[in-house]
Amino acid sequence: MSDLLFYTNPMSRGQIARWALHKAGAEYEQVLLDYDGAMKSEAYLAINPMGKVPAIVHRGQVVTECAAICAYLADAFPDAGLAPQAREQADYYRWLFFAAGPVEAAITNRMLGVEVSPEREKSAGYGTYDLMVSVLENLFKDRNFVCGDRFTAADVYVGSQVLWGVQFGTLPKLPGFEAYAARLSERPAYQAAKAIDTQLIAEAQAANG
Numbered sequence: 001m002s003d004l005l006f007y008t009n010p011m012s013r014g015q016i017a018r019w020a021l022h023k024a025g026a027e028y029e030q031v032l033l034d035y036d037g038a039m040k041s042e043a044y045l046a047i048n049p050m051g052k053v054p055a056i057v058h059r060g061q062v063v064t065e066c067a068a069i070c071a072y073l074a075d076a077f078p079d080a081g082l083a084p085q086a087r088e089q090a091d092y093y094r095w096l097f098f099a100a101g102p103v104e105a106a107i108t109n110r111m112l113g114v115e116v117s118p119e120r121e122k123s124a125g126y127g128t129y130d131l132m133v134s135v136l137e138n139l140f141k142d143r144n145f146v147c148g149d150r151f152t153a154a155d156v157y158v159g160s161q162v163l164w165g166v167q168f169g170t171l172p173k174l175p176g177f178e179a180y181a182a183r184l185s186e187r188p189a190y191q192a193a194k195a196i197d198t199q200l201i202a203e204a205q206a207a208n209g
Helices: 014-024 066-076 086-112 118-123 129-139 153-168 175-185 188-207
Strands: 004-008 029-032 055-058 061-064
Touching (some): 004 014, 014 066, 014 153, 014 188, 055 066, 061 066, 066 086, 066 153, 086 129, 086 153, 129 175, 175 188
Parallel strands (some): 004 029
Antiparallel strands (some): 004 055, 055 061
16 A cells, blocks of 8 residues: 555546646555545545545645645655745745635635625635736736746645636636646646546546446
C-alpha cells in the first residue's frame, strides 16, 4: 500500500488535488468514491466527517480542503519547488486564502442565487461578486503567476478557480483570466492529471449507459 492515499471522484474538486499531486511528483494510491454510497460510509466519514472529496492520507495524517492539500503537498514534497520562497510568502498566502475565501464564497452564493443587499455588503467577506472579480483579475495584469514569474502551489488552487470559472461561466471571460488559464492549461502536470479524470468520467458515463 502507498504511504499516500488519495480519495476522490473525477467529477469533483478532486481534480485540483490530483493536479497538485502530479505537480508535486507524489506517488499515490487512488480511492474512487461515489457520492451516494462510499462517500457517506462510516469508513470514509472517519477520514472526512464532511463526507466530501478530495482528501488525502499521507503517512497516517489526514488533509482535507483543496487549498490545504495544495499547501501541504508543497511542504511535504519540497523538491518539486512548489512552496514559496521567503519573498513570495506574502503573495502566496494572501491569494491562496483569497481564492479559498472570498472567491469561493462569492461564486457559490451567485450560483445559489443569494443576493447580498448593499447595506449588508460589509457582512459578506467578499463585499460583492463584481468586486471579487475585479480584484482577482487585476492580480494577473502584471504577472504570469500568483507569486510573479514562478509557478507555485498557490497557482494550482487559484488557477483551478480561474480555469473552471472561465470554462463553466462562474467567472467572466476577461482577458486577464483567459491569459492565465491558457498558461496553466499548457503545463504538463495539469494535462496529465486532467487526462486521468477525463478518462475516469468517460468510463463512468459508459458504465451508466
